[in-house]
Amino acid sequence: MAADLALVRQSQIPVLRFYAWSPSTISLGYHQDFADIDEEKCQRDRIDIVRRPTGGRAIFHAEELTYSVVLPAYHPLQHESVNSVYQHISKALLLGLQIFGVDSIDLVKSQNAHRDYAENGACFASSVNFEITAMQRKLIGSAQRRFKEGILQHGSLLTGAAHEKLEHYLASGPVENNNSLQTKAISLEDILGARPDMEKLKAAIATGFERFFKISFIKSEMTAQERNLAEKLTLSFQQREVVL
Numbered sequence: 001m002a003a004d005l006a007l008v009r010q011s012q013i014p015v016l017r018f019y020a021w022s023p024s025t026i027s028l029g030y031h032q033d034f035a036d037i038d039e040e041k042c043q044r045d046r047i048d049i050v051r052r053p054t055g056g057r058a059i060f061h062a063e064e065l066t067y068s069v070v071l072p073a074y075h076p077l078q079h080e081s082v083n084s085v086y087q088h089i090s091k092a093l094l095l096g097l098q099i100f101g102v103d104s105i106d107l108v109k110s111q112n113a114h115r116d117y118a119e120n121g122a123c124f125a126s127s128v129n130f131e132i133t134a135m136q137r138k139l140i141g142s143a144q145r146r147f148k149e150g151i152l153q154h155g156s157l158l159t160g161a162a163h164e165k166l167e168h169y170l171a172s173g174p175v176e177n178n179n180s181l182q183t184k185a186i187s188l189e190d191i192l193g194a195r196p197d198m199e200k201l202k203a204a205i206a207t208g209f210e211r212f213f214k215i216s217f218i219k220s221e222m223t224a225q226e227r228n229l230a231e232k233l234t235l236s237f238q239q240r241e242v243v244l
Contacts, residue, residue, distance in 0.1 A: 001027070002233035005053045006226045007070045008152040015070040016209055016217065018202045021061035023048055026169060029056040029143060038171045047169065054152060056143035063160025063187070065201060071151040078151065086144055087130045089153055093140060094132055096208025100201055102191055105134045137186035158187035159196055
């Protein structure tokens with residue numbers, strides 16, 4: 001999370017980044033209350049908790065691929081609405097998944113986005129506009145935030161069923177059956193019948209972004225300045241005092 005925030009504050013070029021989590025971690029939206037999560041259970045089971053610099057609801061990061069997109073202040077998409085940028089990125093993700101060989105996926109505009117968000121502590125049990133779904137179940141959960149330095153959007157692409165464990169750590173207890181993560185969310189393993197090859201998945205999604213935005217990526221590492229800022233921000237995340 002600190003690396004994403006450092007990139008949006010300092011990167012002078014657009015960035016697409018992939019990463020995973022170890023140990024398994026619950027991330028909360030920027031405005032979400034830590035009281036939504038049973039911290040005693042998390043500590044007992046060695047599950048980390050972190051607050052994201054973007055909004056949205058809680059996500060259990062385990063069997064999934066996390067992506068982040070950073071667009072600097074000069075980028076043309078800065079002049080478009082939040083929903084418009086969200087839609088562009090979702091279309092690139094959708095194309096990448098199709099290149100990977102995932103069929104029967106859709107980009108859906110939710111009719112109940114605000115109600116779902118208010119009623120659920122879990123990201124994958126709630127809906128926002130321009131979701132990527134399969135069989136009417138959510139495959140990717142994303143969140144976006146705008147800063148004076150640029151736009152940050154990141155999200156979780158489910159590859160296995162571990163996200164369902166989140167309900168065990170919600171302070172409110174398990175979600176009702178018709179609104180549970182098992183019925184509201186779907187993973188690539190559910191769709192493909194096997195766990196995807198992560199390197200091939202990342203390559204396909206990157207190609208989707210290149211084709212949709214008509215760009216070419218260059219692989220690179222964070223600069224020393226970006227890494228230093230990320231290290232400083234890590235302390236504020238650990239102390240739950242994220243300064244934006």
